[in-house]
Amino acid sequence: MNVVEVSKVLSNETRVNILKWLKAPEANFPPHQDIDHFDDGVCVGYIQDKTGLSQSTISTYLNSMQQAGLVIPTRHGKWTYYKRNEEVIEAYYTTLKEVL
Amino acid sequence: MNVVEVSKVLSNETRVNILKWLKAPEANFPPHQDIDHFDDGVCVGYIQDKTGLSQSTISTYLNSMQQAGLVIPTRHGKWTYYKRNEEVIEAYYTTLKEVL
DNA sequence: AAATCATATCTATATTTTTCGATATGTCGA
């Protein structure tokens, strides 16, 4: 976990919101068509709808978040689901507390 | 305390280092000429020396850190001392934990 | 196999951030 890299992700309102929403997918997103759970997170399209930004922008965001280790992608058919990576998020807190 | 604004500050290695160093000034900086304590933090010149960056860059950094509420400046004669603002740093942790 | 759908990647432009040198401001000492 790289503090600077994670901080870059968090220095954008939309990306912070995505992480926030993914904390409670049932409350923030409609149910998926093919699956009846959010165990692997939420598909890109739903996240895009909620932000109002373009598909490519959201895909880029999610990619940077994945690079930083904050989210984990899982492919289900034609959809990619993204969920939070709680370990890395926790590690960010911990490292900040230690280092800062 | 604004999460995005603070995150922007933390998305730079040098600025993270400055906060780190200011946690233990005695260990990281030489004693000041005019004062024999670090109660108000460390003067800009010492911080600049330690980073190797230009005077104007460090002044800009410290200004952005102050805007974000992370540090508090105090003027002593011709020197400006900067110290950490523990309350805001703590608020950042707390808010992250809640929000994220 | 072709059309369709979801997502990723590429390319390009606009905006923001980084960083510096030059200059301004404020303070002290001669």
Add this chain to the structure above:
DNA sequence: TCGACATATCGAAAAATATAGATATGATTT
């Protein structure tokens, strides 16, 4: 009050980020 010193601010160039449309890839459906 004048020069020297510490810091702040200004203006500019380079680098990074944001964002979108176009296109590519991978999977499903017909």
